[in-house]
Amino acid sequence: MSRLSSAFAGNHPALVTFVTGGDPSPAATPAILDALVAGGADVIELGMPFTDPMADGPAIQAANLRSLGAGTTTADLLTIAKNFRERHPDVPLVLMGYANPMTVRGADWFAAAARAAGVDGVICVDIPPEEDDALGPALRAEGLHLIRLATPTTDAERLPAVLDGASGFLYYVSVAGITGLQQAAQTSIETAVARLKAATDLPIAVGFGVRTPEQAAAIGRVADGVVVGSAIVELVGRHGADAPAAVTAYIRTLSDALASARKVEA
Amino acid sequence: MTVPNSYRAQPDDRGHFGQFGGRYVAETLMPLILDLEAHYRAAKADPAFQAQFDDLLEHYVGRPSPLYHAERLTEALRESASEGMGAQVWFKRDELNHTGAHKINNCIGQILLAIRMGKTRIIAETGAGQHGVATATVCARFGLPCVIYMGARDMERQQPNVFRMKLLGADVIGVESGARTLKDAMNEALRDWVANVHDTFYIIGTAAGPHPYPELVRDFQSVIGREARAQMLARTGRLPDLLVAAIGGGSNAIGLFHPFLDDADVKMLGVEAAGHGLDKQHAASLAGGRPGILHGNKTYLLQDADGQIDEAHSISAGLDYPGIGPEHSWLHEIGRVQYESATDREALDAFQLLCRTEGIIPALEPSHAIAAVARKARKMRADQIILANLCGRGDKDIFTVAEALGVAI
Numbered sequence: 001m002s003r004l005s006s007a008f009a010g011n012h013p014a015l016v017t018f019v020t021g022g023d024p025s026p027a028a029t030p031a032i033l034d035a036l037v038a039g040g041a042d043v044i045e046l047g048m049p050f051t052d053p054m055a056d057g058p059a060i061q062a063a064n065l066r067s068l069g070a071g072t073t074t075a076d077l078l079t080i081a082k083n084f085r086e087r088h089p090d091v092p093l094v095l096m097g098y099a100n101p102m103t104v105r106g107a108d109w110f111a112a113a114a115r116a117a118g119v120d121g122v123i124c125v126d127i128p129p130e131e132d133d134a135l136g137p138a139l140r141a142e143g144l145h146l147i148r149l150a151t152p153t154t155d156a157e158r159l160p161a162v163l164d165g166a167s168g169f170l171y172y173v174s175v176a177g178i179t180g181l182q183q184a185a186q187t188s189i190e191t192a193v194a195r196l197k198a199a200t201d202l203p204i205a206v207g208f209g210v211r212t213p214e215q216a217a218a219i220g221r222v223a224d225g226v227v228v229g230s231a232i233v234e235l236v237g238r239h240g241a242d243a244p245a246a247v248t249a250y251i252r253t254l255s256d257a258l259a260s261a262r263k264v265e266a
Numbered sequence: 267m268t269v270p271n272s273y274r275a276q277p278d279d280r281g282h283f284g285q286f287g288g289r290y291v292a293e294t295l296m297p298l299i300l301d302l303e304a305h306y307r308a309a310k311a312d313p314a315f316q317a318q319f320d321d322l323l324e325h326y327v328g329r330p331s332p333l334y335h336a337e338r339l340t341e342a343l344r345e346s347a348s349e350g351m352g353a354q355v356w357f358k359r360d361e362l363n364h365t366g367a368h369k370i371n372n373c374i375g376q377i378l379l380a381i382r383m384g385k386t387r388i389i390a391e392t393g394a395g396q397h398g399v400a401t402a403t404v405c406a407r408f409g410l411p412c413v414i415y416m417g418a419r420d421m422e423r424q425q426p427n428v429f430r431m432k433l434l435g436a437d438v439i440g441v442e443s444g445a446r447t448l449k450d451a452m453n454e455a456l457r458d459w460v461a462n463v464h465d466t467f468y469i470i471g472t473a474a475g476p477h478p479y480p481e482l483v484r485d486f487q488s489v490i491g492r493e494a495r496a497q498m499l500a501r502t503g504r505l506p507d508l509l510v511a512a513i514g515g516g517s518n519a520i521g522l523f524h525p526f527l528d529d530a531d532v533k534m535l536g537v538e539a540a541g542h543g544l545d546k547q548h549a550a551s552l553a554g555g556r557p558g559i560l561h562g563n564k565t566y567l568l569q570d571a572d573g574q575i576d577e578a579h580s581i582s583a584g585l586d587y588p589g590i591g592p593e594h595s596w597l598h599e600i601g602r603v604q605y606e607s608a609t610d611r612e613a614l615d616a617f618q619l620l621c622r623t624e625g626i627i628p629a630l631e632p633s634h635a636i637a638a639v640a641r642k643a644r645k646m647r648a649d650q651i652i653l654a655n656l657c658g659r660g661d662k663d664i665f666t667v668a669e670a671l672g673v674a675i
Contacts, residue, residue: 051575052449052560054456055292061443074572099290099559104573126559128296130280131288151294153463158297176294177461 003092003120004145004168007042008203012259013220015040016205017251018096018229019236020047020063021080022072028241029080030087035244036232037091039251040259043205043225044084045123048077048097055125057180059230062237074101078117085118094147094168096123103135111138121145121168129161136165145169150196152176152188159199169203169225170196174210180230183209186218193222213257220261228254273527273602276593281477284599286592289476290559295456298463303478305383310485315378322374323489326407329371331490332359333497333653338623343643353646355639356506357656358494358522361628367658368490368518369400373469375486377404380467387462389413390469391455393420393448393514394584394631395427396658397471402436404469412436415454419446420583427662445577448514448587452561472515473591476562480592487521494653495525506653508642509534512635513605514549514585516594518657523603533604536594537638539580540607549578550607551590552598565592581610581670582630584658608637614670616640617660629658630666 007014017036021029029046036044049067053060077095084093095102095114102110102124114122121144127135129148136146145168153176154162163170172192174184189206196204206219207227216226235250236243276283281303289299309315323329336355344352360368380388388410392398398414405412414431418440421428431438444450459468473483498506509526511519513536526532541548548554551566558567560575568576568588578588597603608616616636620628628636635654643652660667668675 050573051444052453054453054561055294055460057457065443068574100567100569100573100575102573104556104558104569104571125292126290126562128289128291128293130296131290149293151292153294153297155297162293173294175461176463178457181461 003090004043007092008169008224010042013223013261014042014203014205014225015216015251015255015258016043016045016207016225016227017041017232018045018047018227019232020049020060020067021077022049022067022070023063023233023236024066024240025070026072026076026080030083031244032236032247033084034087035247036251037088039248040255041251043092043094045094045096045227045229046077046081048074048095048101050098050101053098055178057178057230059180059234059237063233066237078113081117081119092120093118094121094123095119097125099124099126107134107138111142111144115142115144119144121147123147123149123171125149129164132165147171149173152192163200166202169205170200171227172196172204172206172223173208174206175208177208179208181209183215189219190222213253216254217257217261220258226258274524276596277477277481281481283593283596285557286564286595287477287480288564289562290564291476291562292460294460294463299476302383306379306478306482309379309382315382318378319375323371327364327370327374328362329489330493330497331362333494333501334359336624339620340643342619342623343640344648347644350648351644351646352648353507353643353650353652355643356498356651356653358490358653360490360518360655360657361632361659365396365400365403366661367396367400367629368487368521368655369397369471370403371489371521372471372483372486372517373400373404375482376467376469377408377410380469381408383467385465385467387411387466388469389415389455389458389466390471391415391448391451392471393451393586394582395420395424395431395662396584398436398438399427399430399434401469402431402434405436406434413458414438415441415451415458417441417445417447417451420448420451423666424583424662425665447583449575449578456561471517473517473520473593474515474561474563474565474589480563483517484520484524484593487517488524490518490521490655491523491525494522498653502651505529505532506651507533507646508650508652510537510635510639510642510652510654512537512585512631512657513590513594514539514587514631515589516591518655520591520593522655527602534602535638535642536603536605537634538605538607539582539585539634540609541579543609544607547577547579548607549580549585549587551588552595552605553607555588557595560589563592565595566590566598581613581666582634584629584631585634606638608634610670612637614667617667626656627660628656629660630663632657
């Protein structure tokens with residue numbers, strides 16, 4: 001069983017946590033990742049900074065700029081991943097980011113480098129199935145998961161194309177919008193998760209706009225995982241290199257809420 | 267009809283021009299992009315849509331724009347040419363369009379498409395403000411609310427156009443992220459669109475972005491080349507030897523070039539903005555960039571080794587973008603069109619040359635094309651013809667030019 005499968009096979013919904021790599025500096029990121037694990041995160045999404053994060057709201061945009069301002073490179077990200085894997089042999093680690101930094105040296109180069117760094121999977125925001133001639137095959141050839149995104153606009157006709165080649169888990173973007181702003185109504189999430197579950201056996205993780213333990217628990221009652229990003233990135237923005245204590249405390253509130261939110265079949 | 271071996275049969279059905287173009291967008295936008303493509307196919311095949319487009323171009327925009335033989339400029343360039351050299355310079359006068367640039371051609375087409383799709387809100391990005399003004403104009407004409415995203419730095423250097431957009435009823439939103447120019451405005455417009463897909467149409471201003479935008483913007487702008495080709499044949503009985511146009515995203519250039527692409531004897535030159543110089547900060551994506559993925563398409567981009575996008579620079583806000591439309595990347599790679607560049611300084615010189623020789627104040631964007639015309643004309647025979655696209659007028663640029671020339675106004 002892969003690390004990702006294990007994370008979603010527990011008796012509580014998985015807590016998937018996102019931070020931007022290299023924010024506030026490459027040197028500060030390892031302790032922040034450790035803080036996520038210490039707080040009870042089940043899956044780590046390590047954001048690859050990009051100059052033009054078109055799908056992100058103000059919090060993650062600012063984190064991208066802080067990271068790049070600190071001089072973060074792709075090599076730094078891969079080193080952070082490799083060292084994380086050595087410290088945490090069992091915690092799944094996913095790289096998330098945009099197409100250009102992932103493919104600039106070739107999709108094969110990126111997939112091989114990610115595998116060598118101990119990464120389990122990749123989420124690419126701006127390569128839809130229609131353009132996935134290179135990245136998906138390269139990741140599969142290296143035994144890495146390609147994690148696809150489904151959204152409120154992904155209709156039944158289109159869903160099979162999204163699921164074709166997807167593995168690891170399916171990331172349900174619960175609002176049509178950018179990260180960190182609005183939150184979806186619980187009823188719309190429940191309807192969407194039921195629709196997705198009818199179409200795939202992949203675990204469904206729900207994200208965008210999730211901030212509070214109450215929201216996480218409510219989503220956890222229907223989904224296999226809950227993704228939290230902007231709220232953590234804001235803590236890092238506020239506390240900088242001193243963020244780990246605050247991050248662990250915040251993540252603990254979410255993981256406690258999910259521990260008591262037993263999964264029920266939607 | 268698809269002519270084998272034609273240069274005019276691109277893109278393929280997935281929106282690819284060779285390896286370039288495509289639809290690199292977030293999943294939220296994909297269904298909308300596919301819907302837009304289906305509506306565009308239907309509109310393209312609908313004579314009523316074409317008739318309405320043509321009618322508005324004639325009676326609202328003022329087309330056809332004149333084809334003008336710039337005899338005084340031709341003579342001025344011959345003064346420094348060898349005996350028998352110095353090509354005739356002609357201009358396609360798209361600066362005489364309503365709103366002062368070629369941008370309105372595309373905006374008319376796209377707002378008709380938006381209305382056809384039942385969209386009730388329009389957004390756009392703008393650099394120099396010409397596309398913003400053109401978008402605000404068609405929104406006023408058709409009574410649709412309009413939001414324009416503009417880099418805060420561009421707002422500072424293009425105040426007259428900001429005021430024009432507001433007069434036309436648009437909501438102009440300054441973008442403070444990144445270098446606060448066109449690239450950042452495009453990011454912000456995409457963020458708005460992804461959050462408002464249900465009712466919003468994004469009028470992209472250049473022949474770039476996700477498929478089908480590069481194709482449909484090209485098609486709407488191709489009225490420039492179709493008119494120019496017919497006008498040149500009617501006036502001189504022949505086709506030009508060389509076409510020249512400035513390139514930011516490249517919509518005025520592709521609009522001029524496309525109808526001539528299969529005329530084997532017509533050479534073409536696209537002119538990128540070399541800013542402070544190609545060895546310094548500039549906006550010449552083909553000269554100084556590599557293929558990459560940004561803003562929905564694969565194309566040449568100014569970027570570093572990690573794929574981070576570099577900040578572009580040009581004195582012309584309309585050329586100040588680190589990418590280029592994907593069809594130009596393809597035409598560059600197959601060699602059908604040549605691409606060169608002109609610096610801020612060369613553009614300023616050409617700007618003044620045209621003012622004094624022809625009584626035409628050009629925008630800084632086509633001033634780059636005029637700089638290249640000056641270089642080329644001297645090396646061509648006097649019986650040869652250069653046709654350049656004068657794609658915008660310079661009223662908006664007089665403050666920038668005054669500052670660059672050290673004149674207080």
